Amino acid sequence: MTDKSPGRRKESMADRVYEALKADIFEFRLIPGDRFSEGDIGGRLQASRTPVREALYRLQREGYVDVLFRSGWQVRPLDFQQVADLYDLRITLERAAVEKLCQLPEPPPTLRTLTAIWNPDHPSERAVGSTVRALDESFHCDLVAAAGNREMTRIHREITERLRIIRRLDFTRDDRIDATYEEHAEILDALRRGEASHAADLLASHIRSSQDAVKEITMERIREAAEYQRQQTTAAEE
Structure with missing residues (x-):
């Protein structure tokens, strides 16, 4: 009722x-x-x-x-300095999580689940659109959670939520989606081999590439929106 x-x-x-x-x-x-x-x-x-x-x-x-x-x-x-600071903190947390993951006696089940998602048998099995965005967020959050530090997990999720408004733009271009799949698969492969330092370096590089891409896309979208608003205002005044 x-x-x-x-x-x-x-x-x-x-x-x-x-x-x-x-x-x-x-x-x-x-x-x-x-x-x-x-x-x-x-x-x-x-x-x-x-x-x-x-x-x-x-x-x-x-x-x-x-x-x-x-x-x-x-x-x-948009405060790009604040965004950069949040990315720095995110990298620090995720590198620490990777180190802890590789110190566990056994690889957590999370790694098998993530590998099935990010290293599919065929490219046609890849997700598209907003689903990729959600899966990417889960990838990073699940890795941190699997390390077992609840406070680290909480802080990382708060950072993720604050960055969501710009990070979502990373999945509006096919080349960035392709890069995400390839880089996630490489990170997971290094983790399965227990190569903590290599996995952490790959993860940091992956996050930096995403950071650069979303800043570029954000500025482009803002310029396009501002130009559209200008045209609409001009048309209304004529």
């Missing part, structure tokens, strides 16, 4: 506004630095102020938007 209470309706509307705004940010319909008011969002999404505000405060807590004193809201500008 459907719950039609006012509280439930309000929660559902806030969820819908949240998902719509997050999609706009992820797809660069709202680009870093864009400013808007609660009224703008409410009018566009046909929602009242309360669910709009709830959605915006949720996005603020997650680091996607900032509230501006007396002037509405803003999509949080």
Whole structure:
């Protein structure tokens, strides 16, 4: 039976506004630095102020938007130095996890599971689109979790969530998907052989390549979105 209470309706509307705004940010319909008011969002999404505000405060807590004193809201500008710092920390944690994995008496079952995913018998068995993105995130999180340090796993997951908005772009190009499969397979092969130092070096190189690619793709997408906005504004003024 459907719950039609006012509280439930309000929660559902806030969820819908949240998902719509997050999609706009992820797809660069709202680009870093864009400013808007609660009224703008409410009018566009046909929602009242309360669910709009709830959605915006949720996005603020997650680091996607900032509230501006007396002037509405803003999509949080990308801080590439902060992103670089998070990548540095991520590499440090994943290298440490690899070292611990290779010190275990027996290879954890996780390695067999990941090998089946990232070294398929035929290229046609590879995942595509958003599935690759989810599998890649799981690859790195599962490796860290398999090392057995719960605090390391928790911190690594928090970093992963903070980087998700740009890391997802790494899987919008076929060449990057191919590279991900090849590099993951190489890392797993080194782990199965117990070559901790080699596996850690491969992992660090893989993460750095991804970092460089997502920065390049992000800047390209922002330029394209900004140009589209400029054209739309020009057309509206003519």
